[in-house]
Amino acid sequence: MRFLLFLGQRLALTVPTLLILSVLVFALQHLLPGDPALALAGEDMDPDVVAEIRHRYGFDLPIWHQYWNWLLAALQGDLGMSLRNSMSVVQLLLGKLGITLQLAVASMVLALVIGIPLGVLAAARPGSFASLAASGFALSGISVPHFWLGIMLVLAFSVNLNWFPSSGYTPFAEDPGRWAMGLVLPAFVLGTGIAGVLMRHTRSAMLQALGSDYIRTARAKGLREQRVVLKHALRNALVPVVTLGAIEFGQLLSGAVLTEQIFSIPGFGKLLVDGVLYRDYAVVQGLVLVSALLFIAASLVADILYFVINPRLRS
């Protein structure tokens, strides 16, 4: 009951966000340089043809009317056609979403598996070698540029050692082994950056938890230190970390432009680069819209998780 109320409120709050988002995305079309009607007309610059296109696409209507038409279409799942290939934008996006999603999940799993244990270790054994190593790792994970790390990994593990494919994406159905190997390096590049962020937050949340009175109580009970750290401190420290993780995941979903570019992975990032390069406005617009929607969804999930793991809100 409490939860439904919370969910209702939270969903209601996204409505204005979505409206603002739709206006911004629509405006994108008009803010980008160049006349879309001219672009659509292509080589043929005949004014009559341009005027005809302008009329057909509704570019001659008042701006609010254009927005309304666009919004109605978008709500029905019509984001227009790509200029480059004659696919609908929605079709194009759906085709790439799976790839971006796979990379995002792989990166996130790696980030969680590395970042949280290192953060716990760094907090539980301050000043130890393990703690220093973890901090060093986090710092490099955060500060090393993705393109540099990506190129170095490709040079070392693909070009020299030939352990992993250097680029490209193989669908799972085609060759599961190649599919997995192809994801390792890009997921590592993306995952280590997020692992560093997660590690730092886990460590500071753990340090805060470990200094609290309830930890003193747990120790006064005579619990083993492992239980004190992994049950009593971690359970509380995870509350902010889980929220952060969901937000980071939302960012991964909008596509990792550089990393996808380096490893030639045909996901959202690649689509965005191509869209901008070829002035494929509808595609860019659709991408921005869908990425923002995914991000909003991720922060919604973050809030729901925060609610679910926080007993003070739940009851």
Place this chain on the structure above:
Amino acid sequence: MSAPLLDVRGLAVGFAGEDGLVPAVQGASFALGAGACLGIVGESGSGKSVAALSVMGLLPPATARITGGSVLLDGRDLLALTPEARRQLRGGEIAMIFQEPMTSLNPAFTIGDQIAEAIRAHAPMSAAAARERAIALLRQVRIASPEKRYDEYPHRLSGGMRQRVMIAIALAGNPRLLIADEPTTALDVTVQAQIVALLRDIQRERGTAILLISHNLGLIAGLADEIAVMYAGRVLEHGPAARILAHPEHPYTIGLLGAVPRAAPGEAPLVGIEGSVPDPRHPPPGCVFQPRCPFAEARCAEAAPPLRALAPGHHAACHLAPLEPVA
């Protein structure tokens, strides 16, 4: 008192500061018989909590150093035990409750879970059996409808209820010694009395020895058989509670007695002690109480007075003791 349950001798504890160890407890001694109640009283900062945490083995390891003395439980020196042996004593033979009931329970787990966990830490048993015992403990600390409360989270409980839950956790391992460090300081006056009554019943019914720590001599007077008065990390006076309350010998104790709120709650105490506790890094020469002592003489700044026996079991560290009766 024959061989005491707890015998703390010459305990000295310091904290690592910017320039060296800052003393917090300096040669404090006190003892407590099985089933008895010792009250430790003293202003904030006099080293009561540090002494208690030394007995529990819960001093912050990174900064605190025990530099001398011994903590004997049944004649066995706890300071010589391995960390693992000390862990097993915690929550088993020795339990502790704290000043901060609002923050001492883990907000992420139900109170039942937190009690059952304490039970199973010292007596392995099924979850169902631990639940039964936890509910019985909740009933013992007089929490109404314990079966329902078992599954509640701490934030739903008042401060007094949380302190009762803390007491239930402390009783989970059937301790022989319960340390209660300012157990009522954070609570309302009416709730304070209930918690004191509960502690008294626990002492009587279960034969649990209680080390009761408070800055409030009035609270200690209601429960303790013996009283030790701490100031600046030292015990300045100790003896049977009735004797200390009727015939205090140390000027600091006399001041504390004057500071006992006898008037209605909220009104100022009748007499206070001027000034504040000395900076542990720069203790005054001679008697530690000398800068604030209304009776101080020249010799007080020259030599520290030793603890001297004044009556059977009654000791005080003052050059002037025994004082002349005034009236």
